[in-house]
């Protein structure tokens with residue numbers, strides 16, 4: 001799959017959605033330091049453009065987001081991963097690959113986070129990871145995470 005094909009698939013599968021209410025942004029609603037922090041940080045960007053700056057803020061917090069916030073950020077995040085800026089930095093894509101292909105202890109939580117995505121979106125994420133896997137850099141750099149992610153997403157697809 002070439003960049004144009006995956007770009008078109010992302011456009012179709014992940015239309016932009018608005019940011020959830022503040023209390024719905026984080027995995028834990030309150031009393032957790034990381035979650036409190038990401039809610040506060042993201043609130044600043046409500047109704048603003050989701051630039052690379054925001055993606056780089058979110059990248060470290062991907063495993064702190066709620067299922068609703070995941071639905072909100074993924075359309076922006078996936079589009080961003082296809083830009084020259086992402087190709088140059090690599091970090092943003094790397095964090096997404098890690099978030100989608102966690103070790104076994106975090107897999108249930110990850111499935112929970114992806115629980116509001118539909119079948120077409122899960123399939124698109126599989127294709128995104130396959131697209132990464134077809135690139136020499138990612139294939140050499142994190143083959144295990146890519147493989148884990150693809151297997152986890154396939155299991156999510158089977159349960160839908």
Ligand SMILES: [Zn+2]
Pocket residue numbers: 026027028032033034035036064
């Ligand atoms: Zn938390």
